Amino acid sequence: MTQPSWQSVFSIVLASARMRFLTITRYPGQLVLDTFIPIVFAAMPILLGRAGGGESAAEMFQRNTGTANYVGYLLIGSSVFTIVSFAFWHLAYWLRWEQESGTLEALYLAPVHRIWVAAGTALYSCGRGLFAALTAYFLGALILRFNPLQGELGLALLFILVGFIPLYGMTLLYGAVILKVKEANALVNLMQWGVSFLMGIFFPITIFPPLLKIIALLFPPTWMTNGVRSALLGIGFFLGEWYLDLAVLWGFMLIAPLFGYWVFNHVEINVRRNEGVGQF
Amino acid sequence: MLDNSKRAKVQEGLSIHWHTFWAMARKELTILSRYPIEFIASFGQVFLIVAIFTLAGLMFSDFRDPTASSAAPAQFSYSGVTVYGFILFMFLSDTLWSIGYNIRHEQIQGTLEQLYLSPANKFLNLIARVISILLWTGLASFVAALLMSSMIGHLPIKNPLLGLYILLVSLSGTFGIGFAFAALTIRIKEAAQTAANFLQFIFLILCANFFPFSALPPFLRFFSRLLPTAYCVDAFRSAMMGFPPGFPELAPFEIEFIIVTLFGIFMPIIGYRLYRASERYARQAGTLSGY
Numbered sequence: 025m026t027q028p029s030w031q032s033v034f035s036i037v038l039a040s041a042r043m044r045f046l047t048i049t050r051y052p053g054q055l056v057l058d059t060f061i062p063i064v065f066a067a068m069p070i071l072l073g074r075a076g077g078g079e080s081a082a083e084m085f086q087r088n089t090g091t092a093n094y095v096g097y098l099l100i101g102s103s104v105f106t107i108v109s110f111a112f113w114h115l116a117y118w119l120r121w122e123q124e125s126g127t128l129e130a131l132y133l134a135p136v137h138r139i140w141v142a143a144g145t146a147l148y149s150c151g152r153g154l155f156a157a158l159t160a161y162f163l164g165a166l167i168l169r170f171n172p173l174q175g176e177l178g179l180a181l182l183f184i185l186v187g188f189i190p191l192y193g194m195t196l197l198y199g200a201v202i203l204k205v206k207e208a209n210a211l212v213n214l215m216q217w218g219v220s221f222l223m224g225i226f227f228p229i230t231i232f233p234p235l236l237k238i239i240a241l242l243f244p245p246t247w248m249t250n251g252v253r254s255a256l257l258g259i260g261f262f263l264g265e266w267y268l269d270l271a272v273l274w275g276f277m278l279i280a281p282l283f284g285y286w287v288f289n290h291v292e293i294n295v296r297r298n299e300g301v302g303q304f
Numbered sequence: 305m306l307d308n309s310k311r312a313k314v315q316e317g318l319s320i321h322w323h324t325f326w327a328m329a330r331k332e333l334t335i336l337s338r339y340p341i342e343f344i345a346s347f348g349q350v351f352l353i354v355a356i357f358t359l360a361g362l363m364f365s366d367f368r369d370p371t372a373s374s375a376a377p378a379q380f381s382y383s384g385v386t387v388y389g390f391i392l393f394m395f396l397s398d399t400l401w402s403i404g405y406n407i408r409h410e411q412i413q414g415t416l417e418q419l420y421l422s423p424a425n426k427f428l429n430l431i432a433r434v435i436s437i438l439l440w441t442g443l444a445s446f447v448a449a450l451l452m453s454s455m456i457g458h459l460p461i462k463n464p465l466l467g468l469y470i471l472l473v474s475l476s477g478t479f480g481i482g483f484a485f486a487a488l489t490i491r492i493k494e495a496a497q498t499a500a501n502f503l504q505f506i507f508l509i510l511c512a513n514f515f516p517f518s519a520l521p522p523f524l525r526f527f528s529r530l531l532p533t534a535y536c537v538d539a540f541r542s543a544m545m546g547f548p549p550g551f552p553e554l555a556p557f558e559i560e561f562i563i564v565t566l567f568g569i570f571m572p573i574i575g576y577r578l579y580r581a582s583e584r585y586a587r588q589a590g591t592l593s594g595y
Contacts, residue, residue, distance in 0.1 A: 069361065084366065094363070227363050
């Protein structure tokens with residue numbers, strides 16, 4: 025059988041993404057909610073801090089995190105979390121949805137590799153996640169009254185864009201778990217909170233015990249979050265300079281997708297040899 | 305006075321309802337027990353939520369130096385405010401999803417129409433879900449309370465009986481919200497997922513589950529005062545914390561007590577009526593199994 029051309033592959037990726045974008049435009053309420061959830065999420069520790077810390081809230085926060093701008097710090101955390109969380113939700117649910125609707129088996133019989141269909145879902149997820157994170161950040165800044173245009177906006181965006189690839193590489197690992205265990209709901213929920221904890225959504229990972237800190241540093245979203253915060257609020261990069269932190273993310277960019285694909289492939293072969301991918 | 309035959313009929317009716325309810329509750333519990341990963345994951349999730357918000361709260365304190373006193377010490381117990389608020393939030397959130405949105409699962413699986421063709425009382429299907437929420441969420445709340453109090457400090461338990469009463473009537477009212485949401489789910493179908501998410505976050509802010517009401521801007525506090533669930537949160541944690549200065553925050557406790565009691569009595573009735581109306585509409589319009 026002849027391999028599909030790059031043009032066909034590109035067309036498959038776009039068609040898969042377009043289908044999902046079309047579906048979400050039918051639920052405009054969900055898009056509005058995507059923007060508001062990170063704001064509400066960040067508002068909770070902000071309000072708790074203001075109520076408990078009083079006038080010294082900013083001072084205390086600076087002592088613990090390196091910036092007195094706690095509103096910006098927490099809002100950046102929840103906005104980046106939206107991107108990370110969407111990546112896991114969309115990829116895992118795509119797989120589970122194909123399983124439940126009985127089309128996953130059919131997808132394996134199609135003349136194109138399913139990785140390109142998954143890439144279309146990832147493209148959709150990137151677009152939706154980025155839209156939600158940016159609108160949440162700017163709207164949140166307007167509501168919670170802080171200047172969103174401070175710091176290096178371009179550098180912050182670069183950290184996000186570079187972080188996308190290792191992030192989606194990691195979702196393949198997660199997809200492998202869904203393929204094997206099948207209980208997507210519970211696992212995605214757990215992963216969502218696990219991810220936010222490890223990436224330091226509302227706190228710096230320096231407060232973690234050494235072992236947990238190492239685990240957090242092996243996790244690309246941690247570098248993404250800190251990179252964005254450092255670029256915008258100047259809290260300090262992990263390795264002192266922005267290009268060193270970015271270099272680590274580039275390293276992840278090479279390793280994470282390959283490793284994720286290898287694990288996914290391995291699990292997939294195993295599942296196909298046993299019960300088959302149509303089981304759910 | 306009922307004669308013997310009428311009494312026997314009533315008894316038989318009650319017995320049938322009880323057996324139906326128990327069969328439905330057992331079905332929910334069996335499903336629950338068949339997904340151990342979900343069970344374990346939900347506890348892991350509770351632990352992580354607790355850890356995230358606790359650590360976020362600690363960023364506003366001198367936690368690295370236990371001997372230092374904060375320049376502006378809080379006038380309330382952090383653990384009391386967040387733990388008791390979190391317990392009520394967990395019940396509200398689980399109610400919205402398990403009672404309200406689960407109707408959607410029955411629709412998608414194609415079992416809702418069949419359920420309506422059976423001679424069983426349909427409303428018992430909704431109530432049966434309460435049992436699994438009480439068990440599952442109750443256990444998760446207990447674990448969360450233990451975890452949170454171990455992380456942020458001693459949890460005040462000042463008026464346990466009064467607190468228990470407020471918790472029970474609050475849960476009753478919350479289940480009423482669940483029934484009303486189930487009615488909405490039948491009408492709006494897939495959009496119910498968005499609505500559940502939206503409501504969950506609206507309640508989270510307006511009911512101030514993780515912070516005192518005083519932290520809310522005045523215009524939002526106005527909307528909080530329109531929600532009975534906000535009074536539930538305020539009355540429950542104020543009672544459990546032993547009414548520290550400034551608590552309750554929304555209204556005098558006597559008034560909150562009346563509101564919470566009325567909410568616990570009337571909301572399930574209102575929710576039930578809304579559910580029946582929505583169900584009747586769907587049956588007449590032939591949209592019960594449509595999704």
